[in-house]
Amino acid sequence: MRIKAEEIISGIYLIGVPNITLPDDAAVYLIDFTGVLVLIDSGAGRSFNQLVGNIELLGLNPSSLSHLILTHNHIDHIGSAPLFRKKYGTKILIHELDADAMESGDSIRTAANWYDTTFPPTQIDQKLKGAYGILKFGTEELRWLHTPGHTPGSISLYLNRGGKRILFGRDIHGPFHKAFGSYIEAWKKSMQALLALDADILGEGHFGIYQPKDRVRDYIERYLEECE
Numbered sequence: 189m190r191i192k193a194e195e196i197i198s199g200i201y202l203i204g205v206p207n208i209t210l211p212d213d214a215a216v217y218l219i220d221f222t223g224v225l226v227l228i229d230s231g232a233g234r235s236f237n238q239l240v241g242n243i244e245l246l247g248l249n250p251s252s253l254s255h256l257i258l259t260h261n262h263i264d265h266i267g268s269a270p271l272f273r274k275k276y277g278t279k280i281l282i283h284e285l286d287a288d289a290m291e292s293g294d295s296i297r298t299a300a301n302w303y304d305t306t307f308p309p310t311q312i313d314q315k316l317k318g319a320y321g322i323l324k325f326g327t328e329e330l331r332w333l334h335t336p337g338h339t340p341g342s343i344s345l346y347l348n349r350g351g352k353r354i355l356f357g358r359d360i361h362g363p364f365h366k367a368f369g370s371y372i373e374a375w376k377k378s379m380q381a382l383l384a385l386d387a388d389i390l391g392e393g394h395f396g397i398y399q400p401k402d403r404v405r406d407y408i409e410r411y412l413e414e415c416e
């Protein structure tokens with residue numbers, strides 16, 4: 189039997205990743221802002237029903253999914269986005285520099301061709317602009333930081349809850365490809381910005397959860413060293 193959602197800290201869950209949903213899914217995180225639900229990434233698209241099932245198993249209502257924030261435009265992160273938007277009216281947010289590949293259904297920039305699939309042209313509800321921003325949910329703040337490198341419009345998100353800082357750092361490990369618009373020098377700066385956040389918990393894009401603080405730091409530094 190597959191493992192179901194994992195609670196990381198009160199109200200923050202890992203609901204999708206290969207050993208929870210399907211092998212081609214990047215990690216999917218769910219944040220419960222007292223009834224208002226926010227998703228970070230959406231898997232590769234084939235596990236939509238499993239993701240919804242995992243939300244229900246947590247005793248939460250998928251109809252309360254108000255925002256889906258996409259950390260970049262790759263199919264393993266954006267696959268179920270059109271399905272959440274259609275079924276639950278979930279608003280899709282992505283950095284403006286990664287938005288056009290989704291709007292046009294570009295199978296190279298979304299890496300859909302790597303996964304032997306396609307991505308339909310999909311409307312974006314809110315394009316994140318600039319270097320950073322704050323999204324307010326109730327009394328809490330979910331902050332995002334533009335962390336280009338893997339793709340031009342990659343973002344990382346972080347939130348303080350329960351005395352801990354949780355960083356949704358995503359595809360820290362790359363890979364870097366010309367077809368993705370990757371840029372290694374920008375990535376190095378982005379990794380320094382993530383280190384400066386001094387997070388207690390890292391929700392990585394494919395490998396799940398790292399904690400405490402020194403493991404988060406070691407994880408990011410290891411990839412930086414590999415690129416020297």
Ligand SMILES: [Zn+2]
Binds near residue numbers: 262359
């Ligand atoms: Zn990925």
Ligand SMILES: [Zn+2]
Binds near residue numbers: 262
């Ligand atoms: Zn990626």
